Amino acid sequence: MGAAILGISTAVFAPVTGPATAGPLYPVPDPDPFYASPADIAEKSPGEVLAARVMPPLAIFPATTVTLVKFRSTNSQGLPIAATSTVLTPPGRSPGGPLLSYQHIINGLGPRCAVSRVLYTADPTLQVREAVALNAVLARGWSVALPDHLGPTFAYGAARLGGQITLDGIRAVRAAGLGLHESRIAMAGYSGGGMATAWAAALAPRYAPELEIAGAAAGGVPANLVRMLQALDTNPHPAFGLVMAAGIGLEREYPDRFPISDSMNARGLVTRGAVANGCTNEILTAGAGRSVAEYAQSMSLVDDPEARAVVEENSLELFDGVPNMPVFEWHSASDPLIPVDSIVRTNRRYCDAGVPLHAERTLSPEHMSAAVLGIPSVLIWLEGRFRGDPAPSNC
Structure with a gap:
């Protein structure tokens, strides 16, 4: 550049x-010892399951089983960290049914901002923020993994880290004894969740080459x-x-x-x-x-x-990696929060590299409403990837 x-x-x-006079200010430790890193974590492989816990049922996801999985991931310095992902298993799921890794928008710096915590918060506005879309997914019989993709220090802004945690979360969820080891996989997310999704897609060929991911839908991505x-x-x-x-x-x-x-x-x-x-x-x-x-x-x-x-290093537009999976990308016509032209240039680079990419521009002039406007198209696109249909492209 x-x-x-x-x-x-x-x-x-x-x-x-x-x-130096200040230094980093880290979040308070989570009071639940389940989230703590084990002493032998350096001996574990990325994505290896460290622990699993069946969680209380959630009224917002009726009859859905909730499991919290802790796994080993890697931070931006290459050091081992413990991360978590919440798995929603719908009733009557078929063996080997699809698995969607959905990266929530997490604008936070402390443990209570984690998705695994927010799901059980007393604040209903936080609890149901994306429940409608997730229930539409669960109704299709898809299992959903919701990674806490900011990591144990809540490194908001560390986009590449979010991609690594997302990929390790998929590895772990498939290995956690939840009947997902043969599931077809896809990823989705918007805004900060879209950033983690897009980074996971771009990192996958190098960081998790063994994963066969059917596609990634990323919207409103802060690409630069x-x-x-x-x-x-x-x-x-x-x-x-x-x-x-x-x-x-x-x-x-x-x-x-x-x-x-x-x-x-x-x-x-x-x-x-x-x-x-x-x-x-x-x-x-x-x-x-x-x-x-x-x-x-x-x-x-x-x-x-x-x-x-x-x-x-945390700007997707400047990263030389290219996804090895189909991509659906959507954004608003004009966005006051993120540079849309950086998204367009990233799309063009992917197209030039042969990535099957379908880009959709909503009519919204605002960042968050574009997330909602894109949901119907995203669900249709994801259904096609899980069926194994040829991926559309408007490159």
């Missing part, structure tokens, strides 16, 4: 020259974090809290390469502490209408290649 794309305000992701930060610059934004959360998450995943806390002023550090375990509402409220300029010690444009490289 050109220098114009890479020349972003390093107040966002480059440390101020001087001694570099350009998103460039568009934000130092201007106030109603969703600035999500940008700050992504900086906190990336620092957790890359503490030596992305020390953003050292660039924060006193106000920034206070806000960081306030959202360090927050979920969507707290994060959006804390950052609504704020800007980089309010929280940074310096607006210096000093070029920090390591910090910039972290953002590039």
Whole structure:
């Protein structure tokens, strides 16, 4: 990419020259020991099942069995981590019936934001956010895996990590004794969940080449974090809290390469502490209408290649990998949150590489409504992949 794309305000992701004063602020540990990493995790293989637990039934998914699976995955430093995925098994599922790995939107920095936790929250608005679509899937007899794809430190913004956890989650769910070892597999997700889905598709040939995945449906994908930060610059934004959360998450995943806390002023550090375990509402409220300029010690444009490289490494448009499966991609006609042209360029690169890709642009001028508008087409496309039909392409 050109220098114009890479020349972003390093107040966002480059440390101020001087001694470190803050360091990463990690989330509180989950109080449930089930989520803890075992002492021998380094001896396990990626995707290996570490534990499984049958969970209480959920009224929002009638007669559906719920199983929480813990497995070994890998973080961005190549180190072993424990991750989790919640499996929904519909009543009367046929042996070998389809398995959909669905990556939820997780805008959060703490354990209570995990899908496995949100499903059992007392807040019904969180609980039913995507229940309608999931019930439509379960009614088709498909099992659904819902990975906690931000990992144990809730590294929001670490997109590549989400792809790895998604793939290891599929490995684990198939091996967990749930009758899914011969199931045809597909993946789907929107926005942050779409980012984890799209990264899983792009990483699959290298990270999990043994998995035969019938297709990946990814919508509203933040395909280029570099350009998103460039568009934000130092201007106030109603969703600035999500940008700050992504900086906190990336620092957790890359503490030596992305020390953003050292660039924060006193106000920034206070806000960081306030959202360090927050979920969507707290994060959006804390950052609504704020800007980089309010929280940074310096607006210096000093070029920090390591910090910039972290953002590039988590930008799908800049990744040279290509999916080895059909792809369905959908996005809004114009999106105030993500650069649509980065999605289009990524689609074009996939088409040039021979990927069967069907892209759909909804009429929505807004980010989240496009998710709903795309659901009917996504379900039809997924049904075709599970049947083994030839994948459509409008390249």
